[in-house]
Amino acid sequence: MKDYLLWEDKPAEKFCDAHYLGNGRLGMSVMGGAPLEEVYINDDTLWSGSEEFYLNPQHYDKFEEARRLSLEGKVKEANNIINNDMEGRWFEAYLPLASLHLTVGQANNRRNMPLKMVIEPQKDDISDYRRQLQLGTALETVSWVRDNIRYTREYFVSFPDNKAFIYCTAEREEGGAEGEKLLDFAFGLDSSLHYVNGTQDGEAYLTGIAPDHAEPNYTAVTPRFIYKAPEESDAIRFACCARVVSCDGRVFSDGARVYVNHAGYALIAVQAKTNYAGFRKERDRDAGKLLKQIRQDLDSLEAAYGSTVGAAAKSISYASIKNRHISDYQSLYNRLDLDLGRELSGNLPTTQRLAYCAEGVDDPSLAALLLQYSRYLTIAGSRPGTQALNLQGIWNDTPAPPWSSNYTNNINVEMNYWPCEALGLPECHLPMMDLLTELSESGKQTAEGYYHSRGWVTHHNADLWRSTEPSCEDASWSWWPFGGAWMCQHIWTHYEFTRDEAFLRKMYPVLREAAVFMLDFLVENKEGYLVTAPSLSPENKFITDGEDTVIELIDEVSRESRCSPNHPRISAVTIGSTMDMSILRELFSNVAQAADILKLEDDPVPAQAQEAMKKFPPLRTGRFGQLLEWYEDYEECTPGMSHTSHMYPVYPGELITETRTPELFEAARRSLERRLLHARKQGGWPGSWKICLMARFKNPLECGHLLKSTGEGLGAGMMTNVNQQIDAIFGLGAGIAEMLLQSHQGFIELLPAVPVDWADGHFRGMRARGGFEVSASWDRGKLRTGEIKALIGGPCCVKAKGLAGVSGPGVNVRAQDGMVSFTAEKGVSYVLGFDAEEIAGREYYI
Secondary structure, three states: OOOOEEEEOOOOOOHHHOEEEEOOOEEEEEOOOOOEEEEEEEEOOOEOOOOOOOOOOOHHHHHHHHHHHHHOOOHHHHHHHHHHHOOOOOOOOEOOOEEEEEEEOOOOOOOOHHHHHHHOOOOOOEEEEEEEEEOOOOEEEEEEEEOOEEEEEEEEEEOOOOEEEEEEEEEEOOOOOOOOOOEEEEEEEEOOOEEEEEEEOOEEEEEEEOOOEEOOOOOOOOOOEEOOOHHHOOOOEEEEEEEEEEEOOEEEEOOOOEEEEEEOEEEEEEEEEEOOOOOOOOOOOOHHHHHHHHHHHHHHHHHHOOOEEOOOOEEOOHHHHHHHHHHHHHHHHOOOEEEOOOOOOOOOOHHHHHHHHHOOOOOHHHHHHHHHHHHHHHHHHOOOOOOOOEOOEOOOOOOOOHHHHOEEOOOHHHHHOOOOOOOOOHHHHHHHHHHHHHHHHHHHHHHHHHHOOOOOOOOOEEOOOOOOOOOOOOHHHHOOOOHHHHHOHHHHHHHHHHOOHHHHHHHHHHHHHHHHHHHHHOEEOOOOOEEOOOEOOOOOOEEOOOHHHHHHOOOOOOOOOOOOOOOOOEEOOEOOOHHHHHHHHHHHHHHHHHHHHOOOOOOOHHHHHHHHHOOOOOOOEOOOOOEOOOOOOOEEOOOOOOOOHHHOOOOOOOOOOOOOOHHHHHHHHHHHHHHHHOOOOOOHHHHHHHHHHHHHOOOHHHHHHHHHHHHHOEOOOOOEOOOOOOHHHHHHHHHHHHHHEEOOOOOEEEOOOOOOOOOOEEEEEEEEOOOEEEEEEEEOOEEEEEEEEEOOOEEEEEEOOOEEEEEEOOEEEEOEOOEEEEEEOOOOEEEEEEOOOOOOOHHHOO
16 A cells, blocks of 8 residues: 655644644644644634524514515615624634643753753754654654754554654764663643643643633634633633653653653653533533543553553553554555555655646646545544534634634535545544534524524534524625535435445434425525525625626726625625525435435425425526526626535536536536636635536546646645635545546446546545445556445446456446446455556547
């Protein structure tokens, strides 16, 4: 299995350049400083605020008025009502828990010139610096040489032991005496929140409390943070402890820091906890109890791994702890292998590889690295029983993160989970299902209070408290009651790949009640269609009265920015947007199919949903032959808009495909081409989404171009270097997967959109709908081998350029027109044969 790594030749200066480690709950972000290191510690349940429901008492009446106006075509008037009268509130922020500060060379607290020279090194004092994250083992290593001594730190976060670990060593490069103990360092903990800290008996600790409210970083409203008196506050309490659990030197504390002297090695274990007890569960306000639990937990760790305490040292089996971590991690990571051949820049730091790629150097192995890194982050950030990945995953360095590090439901949280199924990590998808289940409970109150409706609803944002009301300010994004309906697509996707009926039965009430709300939400327009009204296409706007306004506003409206002005002739509100109606088509269809699979004949909702769909307006095309984004063929305010919401039915949806709806498929392609024509660059999550779309359109050239420009906007840790978001790398992983394998049209298709430079390669362990595991290899663009393993069993159809046939136990079928169908038995593997002269996807290159 090919291993991949991220590496840099200097410490991180910005948080987006850190390397991120985690076990789903506990996150550790390593900056890699030498000799001064700061490691950010996160817990996935540390958020500002507490449970709260805000009811805008005028919302329902204003909603009815905005609905009437939008149906009458008075879209700007409807837009103004939403802007001015239908607001909700800002939701809470995901917060950093603690920072571990570690200073190599500090042996005590004597503030003399030798210490100043240690902590303020000159330019040439440190050499041979390297920090690297090994994806195959989820181990981060930071090393450098100073004064002929090699210092090394190894970091990981263990899922089985539920802790983070840092292993420090120091060895003389040459000429040292045997048994020399050269390691001196100090460490302590602090936090950017309200906290109390200290040290004792070889450990640093802190306890603290989160703010009762945190304002978003993009509003001018102050003060930013609100803290009630602790005895009145139900805000989250937290605690953290970093303890030396193994060392062959002297360990002592002075109340401010822990010191390690004259050691060859030292192992620090880090544990953090909050008092969050679960959705709507009562919490204990005593942070001291959390610290006591952490200490007991660390005591148990020392006992479990054979710690013995001597006069001046502790001994614990670091190898056992590390091997347990690696074994658990590799049980997930090793399911999939990918090698795309040529590695043109692998000897360069990752940030340089990304930069060179953006300048035109095509390095197929970089794409393989991006795919495997998306899997690494999925495992590190989303394990069963943990919180779902938010805008920054589980990693954050600031109490005022961009966009409050919310769950943003109009693209970002969904994109975080696009790679899970195809890339062999279905259990890592489950935290999103837990999020959905809890939102469906809190969303009932919002449906009733805001819309006088049945079912459940959630809007643009969510947080730990499962807030589901509308957000604030501009209608183009704040008021969008389709977040839950979109997220419900993930329920069906998980079922499509796993065929897990027990899961589908468990999640059916969530699907059903989302459909119930939407049945109540639909309204008949003057043409007799059932439509959504008011309606948006997140986060886009249009010009209400023609091309003259475009000229008038040319200095005010960026051709790419989604933040168009609130101008009298610009609106975000209409009826029956393509995205709305497409989400509902899939939601209603999925509910009906689920009810049929589960044999729920007495449930009236699936039949009601099917009847409603008969009255939906058809998807239509506009003046450029493009797929319409809105109900009317409006002039786009920002034709280079980053969102591609109206192409949802192409990806991640499955409504528009080349085989079932070829005319709409071509119209959607033209829509995407217009977006690209009017945009200068394609960075972040918008670029990732466009790669997924171009893969569905089977355009490998544009997929390759987009891969280059998207990577340019990523830091060394693959967060975006603007707005510190992690969704782009997940979207890249999903897009590269779509380039290699697709299964959304009722058949498995191999290499549908591989760029010409991916001439040689192989993959093993990718997943396809229907419960199949797929492997393939190719060289010089020609498929050579393929294998389909049935994880469940049932009908299987495969398509590939040059496919000659399939063979296996009881199966020997010749292909017709590059396609073969057979019935697979559970647990059985089937071998694909190929015509050696056919080049995969050749017709797409010429």
